Amino acid sequence: MTDSALVIGGTRFIGRHVVEDLLEHGYEVTTFNRGNHGNPFADREAVDRVEGDRRDDTDLRTAKLSVEPDVVVDCVAYYPADVEAAVDVFSDVDGYVYVSSGSAYAAEEVPKREGETELCDCTPERAEDDSMDSYGPRKAEGDRIVARAGGDGVNAMAVRPCVVYGPHDYTERLDYWIDRVLTYDRVVVPGDGQHLWHRAYVEDVAAALRVVAEGGDPGEAYNVGDRRLVTMEEMVDVIAEAAGTGCEVVRASERELSAGGLSTSDFVLYREYPHVLDTNKLAELGWESTPVAEAMARTVAEHRESDRDGAEHDPGREAEERVLGVLDTV
Template identity: 30%
Template sequence: MPPGRLGTMRLLVLGGTEFVGRAVVEAALDRGWEVTVFHRGRHAPPAGVTSLIGDRTTGPDGLAALATGSWDVVVDTWSAAPSAVRDAARLLTDRAGRYAYVSSRSVYAWPAAAGLAEDGPLVEGSPDDGDVPYAEAKRGGELAATAAFGADRTLLVRAGLILGPYENVGRLPWWLGRIARGGSVIAPGPSSLPIQYVDARDLAEWTLDAVSAGLSGPYNLISPPGHTTMGELLHACVRATGAGAELRWTAPEALVAAGVAPWSELPVWLPPGETYDAIHRADVSRAVAAGLHCRPVEETVADTWAWLESIGGVAPRRPDRPEVGLSPEREAEVRAALGTE
């Protein structure tokens, strides 16, 4: 399908008003692309787009706004029932050039081994599934997109941990909020522990570059091993907030013994072991070879803090995701268990 007028790419984003979808929209607008967003109308889309309202959760009838129109690229960030991806992809297959589905590294059979590449074993999934667990939902979405567009026109963006402005899960916003309050902060060690994540804006830029280049198939999309550490992330939070917080680095064994739930109560952090290997030791060589660039952690943290301040300091949270981080009461309990003040 030829590009739009004067060579401008025509992009349809299914979603496009929150976090990753919004990052994709803003990146495309910066490139001068013609952008259409299909969304439920719960959040205002960025200025400069064509807005179509619908609800994929209601079945094919909810896609009526997509009955006409053609695009060079579709980007889909859906993470619930695969049947919603199936219905949209089928509807668009003859009116769009390529389909990029933002999937997840959760599609790999658990536990994903350290250094696992895109040819690793996968969970079971079906494009016809309704409500299923996250991993199966993302795998079903991959299958749905590929069935409609074919392997040569489908890009599967298997993202890892995603951070950055507009985050609606709450991981980096929690750390920034806690450190901004100052005082002694439980810092999960070791500080030198490498972590992997991808800034939503870097994911967006890579995805648009990839579809422009005609790439297809699966790509693990997360920062290369060694991009940053837990210490660099939290020290960046201290610098960004300007708070008088004191990071009290605590050994992982002590935190586990105190009953702390890694990842959920202390976001991003996992103690060394099987789960850490699965989340923070991915092979991303294929994406790097295809142009993945990850901005410094300092920039991701500072920009996220600036965004939080611009909206009053309270980050939005997806209703389908649990709260993350230690509440003040829970933090006091952990301190007591650790024997610290």
């Protein structure tokens, strides 16, 4: 008998790849969402859809009764109350997996490990706040709910991705850097180029969610990220190699950036302190990550076919040119 899977969300980025991964591994897949975004599976008979609001408990129970899923992947649980409802409604499934985040970690240490690194606190006010300041605390509280549910016999697990990249990324964070490499032969990189912000290829995140649903331990959380980390400068080089183009990386300190009225914080995916997740726990379940060069090649290829350019993250090329002019005179 074929296993069935319910993907809460399933239309935009991570959820879209989760659906594809589950299909590739023989699951009957149903998505559950409000229909606010285009459905990439509208013409795919293999993917069913139940319309509803995941924040409405009645809709959630209706979806459960309609699909009777073996596994549930929850891509859009953004508030602790969402997770509380889900572990109750899906208390008898073979595997419920909550998409958490590396932002759930409070302590700045390298690497961040499940069960060791301190998580963010979440006050009642933060639990209902929708700002990015409360994102990490809300995700951390969801992890704690999953842990308690696991202790109560629910097959609930959490997966904590770091920054996710890959095809169909609506955040356009990496699209900014890809566009820079494709457009200019000199790319300004803030600082010394050696900063580390762990990233996770989206297809690997999708695979991790399935692997954890199938073999994870109830109540546990699993980090997911590329097994090979690259610095910011290496990231630009990998993009250039994937694009088949030449590109000079120009490093600029805070002082040099100020010549263009810029700061290191103006550059997306820059992080002063390294953010690195230990992924050994996930690897022990048999999960593997895609080689970075291969993952980037797929990402660049899809970028070229899209209309995304990361413009919302652009610090301004004219400002960068002023910085380059100053560096050329040094």
